[in-house]
Structures are given as C-alpha cells and as structure tokens.
Amino acid sequence: MKVHRLVETIGSDFYTGIPDSQLRALCDYLMDTYGIDPRHHVIAANEGNCAALAAGYHLATGKVPVVYMQNSGEGNIINPVASLLNDKVYAIPVVFIIGWRGEPGIHDEPQHVYQGEVTLKLLADMDIGHFVIGKETADAEVESAMAEFRNVLATGKDVAFVIRKGALTDAPRVEYRNDNQMVREEIIRHIVDASGNDPIVCTTGKASRELFEIRTANGQSHKYDFLTVGSxxxxxSIALGVAINKPERRVWCIDGDGAVLMHMGSMAVLGANRPKNLIHVVINNGAHETVGGMPTVAADINLVSIAKACGYPYAVSVDGLEDLDRELSAAKKRGELSLIEAKCSIGAREDLGRPTTTALENKQNFMEYLRTL
Structure with missing residues (x-):
C-alpha cells in the first residue's frame, strides 16, 4: 500500500511515535510532510510517552490522534492504554500503527521472535481491535477496516493497524545527517582499546553489531561484552546491576541517545547510587539511526547538565577522538561514576554484519567471564 493512501484513509492530522525500520516509509512521509512540528508530528521519548501525548491532543481538540511504533513498544503502552485511554477510564480513542517485527514464519533477530509471537495477543488483551496490512492488502480493504474502526473509536476504544514487512511503499526520499565528525564505530573502537579486559554492557542496535565486529577483527573474545540486543x-540499568555486584571491577556502558531518552529515569537511579566503578559513554548522534535516522531531541538538550543534576560526580561532552581518548583515560583513573557524551555522525558501514552467537550464548559467556573477576 502506498503510504500516502494509508495516511489519507486514517484522516488524522496528528502523529506521534517512535521510529521503526518496518515503518520507514511512514516515518519518511511524516518527516517530509511535517518535519518535527508539535501541531502535527512529534517523535517522543518512548511509546508510553506517545500514548499520553496523544491523550492530551484528544483532550484539547476532540480529534483522534495516531501513535506509531515498533511492536517492541507494546510493553511501554500497556499502562497508559489500560489506565488512561481505556473506555472504562477516560475513553480516549487512538489509532496505533505498529510495525510487526518477528512475525511468525518471517526470519528476524532474536529480540523480536517472542515479541512477534505475542503481538496480536497483546493487542487483544488490551482490547485494541486490529487489522493487519501486508504487501497484498488492497486499498479498499484498508478503507473498509477504517470505516469499521471509526465506529469503534466513537465509543472511546482504541484500534491498531499492524504492518507487515514491506507493506508500505512509495515514501519520499529523506536524508538524515548532522555536522558531527566522529563515526560511531570508531568511537566504539576507542572504547574497546581503553577498556582492556573490563566488561562492557552495550545498548541495542548497530552499536552492539559494531562492537561484535570490532572484537572479531581484533581477534578478541566476545566474553567481555553483554549485547543488549532488545530492551x-x-x-x-543492566550495567548498574553488574557494577554494584562487581565493585572491584570497572564496568563500561556504551549507550545511545535514543536509548537514554527512552528511560531517562535510569540516570537518576545511577546518580543516586553513584557506583565508583561505572563509566557511562553516551554516543549521541541526535537520531534513531539504527531504524533509519529520524531525529531524537538529544541534539537539543544538555546531557552533561542532566547527568550532573542526577548526581553523576563527573560528566563531560566531547566531539573529537583526541578529546575522547583523554576523557576515557581520565575516567579509568578517576574511580567515580562518570558520563562521557560522544557526539557523532549519522551512518554506518553498508556491510555491517550481525552477531554470529545467539543471545543465550552471549549471556552464558558473559556470566562465565564475570565469575572469574
């Protein structure tokens, strides 16, 4: 289905969401049409944030908003759907557009497999009626489904379009870039060099894939790294749990700006606990780059000030490799919770591979290594 036809069929003038590669056509359409415009399109911090923002839009306008997301975000919307939107509470109608990663029978990454299996069940459990759109779905079928949905929405219930891989087409071409000079893979390479044999907890997306390939290219074991391929x-927070229980060993966390924004409260917990052995490196390209490059708000906020306000004893921002190396070295010697924001460009190698070990193997190897420390 051509993406503009879906937008026209739904007929809403307000979208909020978290970008997803399965919804790349929709994301690019919205960026090309609206950009980031709080009247029409907001990329929020997490999916629950989106649901609440959509509720505010409905309260102010009486109109029906749209929330788009990957199916991994269903967990984040359960609370606001059940205790805010539901027709037994405030009866706030919302149209969800959900990218179906891990659809049964379609090969996908391990973090999507179970989520894909329960995607439709979770919608049913949340009393959200759904319609699945695939490559072969006719426009008339979607229009008929939306006509039925309008009756449902009028009762204060929520509905969802679940989007199969490749179902949305004909998106405008949108280029995402910034002016930062450092490349994420090179930043991670420098962190690997600085960390030595210290354990690393790495965020989801291309960062974990790059860390895995750097270890392979170096001839190093992957036992040092926990790759948070989902969640x-x-x-x-995983790194904090490790650091608290391995107080004599330095622990590194490689994080991303989108991940930090999604659950920023974890920074307050980190700052309150102040583990002296944890170094938190946030690679900030101001984008959800792994799923296409759509912007986050991280390019416009001061992560260093936020970290200090949360209780981090030390926080700094760098935009060059020489400064990065100096701060990595200083953090190793400091013996205090430290945050290093590394500002980087958008993009990755075209031939970037994926981990060749399973998630379970990664966990077991990492745990065996931690037992030796």
Whole structure:
C-alpha cells in the first residue's frame, strides 16, 4: 500500500511515535510532510510517552490522534492504554500503527521472535481491535477496516493497524545527517582499546553489531561484552546491576541517545547510587539511526547538565577522538561514576554484519567471564 493512501484513509492530522525500520516509509512521509512540528508530528521519548501525548491532543481538540511504533513498544503502552485511554477510564480513542517485527514464519533477530509471537495477543488483551496490512492488502480493504474502526473509536476504544514487512511503499526520499565528525564505530573502537579486559554492557542496535565486529577483527573474545540486543533504554540499568555486584571491577556502558531518552529515569537511579566503578559513554548522534535516522531531541538538550543534576560526580561532552581518548583515560583513573557524551555522525558501514552467537550464548559467556573477576 502506498503510504500516502494509508495516511489519507486514517484522516488524522496528528502523529506521534517512535521510529521503526518496518515503518520507514511512514516515518519518511511524516518527516517530509511535517518535519518535527508539535501541531502535527512529534517523535517522543518512548511509546508510553506517545500514548499520553496523544491523550492530551484528544483532550484539547476532540480529534483522534495516531501513535506509531515498533511492536517492541507494546510493553511501554500497556499502562497508559489500560489506565488512561481505556473506555472504562477516560475513553480516549487512538489509532496505533505498529510495525510487526518477528512475525511468525518471517526470519528476524532474536529480540523480536517472542515479541512477534505475542503481538496480536497483546493487542487483544488490551482490547485494541486490529487489522493487519501486508504487501497484498488492497486499498479498499484498508478503507473498509477504517470505516469499521471509526465506529469503534466513537465509543472511546482504541484500534491498531499492524504492518507487515514491506507493506508500505512509495515514501519520499529523506536524508538524515548532522555536522558531527566522529563515526560511531570508531568511537566504539576507542572504547574497546581503553577498556582492556573490563566488561562492557552495550545498548541495542548497530552499536552492539559494531562492537561484535570490532572484537572479531581484533581477534578478541566476545566474553567481555553483554549485547543488549532488545530492551531499548535499559542498558545502563543492566550495567548498574553488574557494577554494584562487581565493585572491584570497572564496568563500561556504551549507550545511545535514543536509548537514554527512552528511560531517562535510569540516570537518576545511577546518580543516586553513584557506583565508583561505572563509566557511562553516551554516543549521541541526535537520531534513531539504527531504524533509519529520524531525529531524537538529544541534539537539543544538555546531557552533561542532566547527568550532573542526577548526581553523576563527573560528566563531560566531547566531539573529537583526541578529546575522547583523554576523557576515557581520565575516567579509568578517576574511580567515580562518570558520563562521557560522544557526539557523532549519522551512518554506518553498508556491510555491517550481525552477531554470529545467539543471545543465550552471549549471556552464558558473559556470566562465565564475570565469575572469574
């Protein structure tokens, strides 16, 4: 289905969401049509944030908003759907557009497999009626589904279009870039060199893939690294759990700006606990680059000030490799919770591979290594 036809069929003038590669056509259409315009299109911090923002839009206008997301975000919307939007509470109608990663029978990455299996079940459990759009779905079928949905929405219930891989087409071409000079893979290479044999917890997306390939190219073991291939935004909390229980060993967290934004409250918990052995490196390209490059708000906020306000004893921002190396070295010697924001460009190698070990193997190897420390 051509993406503009879906937008026209739904007929809403307000979209908020978290970008998804499965919804790349929709994301590019919205960026080309609206950009980031709080009247029409907002990329929020997490999917629950989107649901609440959509509720505010409805309260102010009486109109029906749209929330778009990957199916991994269903967990983040359960609370606002059940306790805010539901027709037994405030009866706030919302149209969800959900990218179906891990659809049964379609090969996908391990973090998507179970999520894909329960995607439709979770919608049913949340009393959200759904219609699945695939490559072969006719425009008339979607229009008929939306006509039925309008009756449902009028009762204060929510509905969802679930989007299969490749179902949306004909998006405008949008280029995402910034003026930063450092490249993420090179930043991670410098972190690997600085960290030595210290354990690393790495955030989801291309960062984990690049870390895996750097270890392979170096002839190093992957036992040092926990690759948080799913559970976006929780990498720093995993690292905190490791650091608290391995107090004599330095622990590194490689994080991303989108992940930090998604669950920023974890920074307050980190700052309150102040593990002296944790170094938190946030690679900030101001984009959800792994799923296409759509912007985050991280390019417009001061992560260093936020970290200090949360209780980090030390926080700094760097935009060059020489400064990065100096700060990595200083953090190793400091013996205090430290945050290093590394500003980087958008993009990755075209031939970037994926981990060749399973998630379970990664966990087991990492745990065996931690037991030796």
């Amino acid at each position: 976006m935004g929780h990498g720093s």
